[in-house]
């Protein structure tokens with residue numbers, strides 16, 4: 001028997017998610033449940049007993065050993081790593097070598113919250129199994145098809161090119177997976193469908209996908225631009241940064257921390273979890289209400305913008321923690337948009353579920369769907385295809 005297991009490591013800024021899949025049993029589209037052998041998450045890295053990502057991976061490796069599924073397993077075919085920033089160099093799943101690691105290190109300044117965590121996971125896994133193929137799957141890859149008109153900022157072109165200042169986009173693995181799953185839900189080929197994907201997790205981004213190809217997305221040079229997020233501001237007049245430095249006396253690092261870690265829902269109302277915000281709104285808390293309204297207003301603007309970018313929209317898909325679970329966000333984001341052919345059915349929207357489902361009214365021209373994302377299955381699929389292909 002050829003080894004058919006793939007271990008996926010998804011290192012976030014403060015968490016490490018892992019999943020072990022048997023690719024002989026996993027079927028794209030069936031959801032990862034089919035081949036999932038085990039999965040888990042180490043949270044609050046750096047805050048408590050787990051000092052850093054290396055320590056977190058050691059913990060994961062010990063847990064896998066206990067289950068008899070350790071990194072030394074002969075059934076393991078490869079390790080697939082989520083890497084957030086691939087710059088312009090990496091637009092495909094890539095076999096990790098010393099040279100690839102060196103290139104990824106150069107990208108750390110563009111994703112300081114994410115890439116170091118990804119690199120730490122790669123270093124430990126390579127140390128434990130130097131013989132095993134390790135594959136990097138980049139968040140930016142799916143967005144590499146964006147036309148220049150969408151990917152460029154209107155900044156002096158020589159300066160922009162010299163420093164790589166352009167829009168890269170993130171969560172691409174999720175946008176790719178969800179746009180395909182949405183087409184499948186509609187019984188169509190991805191090439192036949194234009195979709196707006198709303199990935200609303202702790203980080204959040206929107207994308208416009210035309211016939212399976214990404215043509216615009218809301219995150220830019222870094223995962224800070226675009227939608228309101230758990231702790232990130234999203235879109236902002238860049239002059240606010242000059243103002244905070246000149247008038248507020250803040251350093252660049254302080255402003256970086258402010259906008260990435262102390263803004264968004266957390267900065268507006270003290271909570272970054274949409275569940276807690278929902279509870280507070282039910283009690284009539286005005287700060288929670290305002291945070292929710294700002295979040296939803298931004299989301300509506302992107303739905304409108306991407307409707308114009310695509311010209312014809314066939315589907316809008318909600319995904320990730322907030323998108324999959326918050327009926328209130330979905331309802332408020334699309335309320336009163338019948339003029340755009342968008343009508344949500346209140347009853348379907350309120351039904352909870354773990355599988356892809358439609359929530360639009362039968363009279364809606366645009367299909368509205370809740371489509372659970374599965375970044376780990378997508379990373380495993382791309383990793384396995386590379387090492388067996």
Ligand SMILES: Nc1ncnc2c1ncn2[C@@H]1O[C@H](COP(=O)(O)OP(=O)(O)O)[C@@H](O)[C@H]1O
Nearest residue numbers: 200201202203272273274275320321322325326
């Ligand atoms: N039942 C729920 N209702 C509303 N929001 C939820 C619910 N469950 C999770 N969330 C939201 O999802 C977020 C996490 O989303 P997730 O996609 O797991 O994020 P990440 O991958 O960035 O950690 C939480 O911060 C919370 O706001």
Ligand SMILES: CC(=O)OP(=O)(O)O
Nearest residue numbers: 012170171202203223
């Ligand atoms: C790129 C990004 O924002 O990722 P996450 O949502 O996991 O923080």
Ligand SMILES: [Mg+2]
Nearest residue numbers: 201202203320
């Ligand atoms: Mg996520």
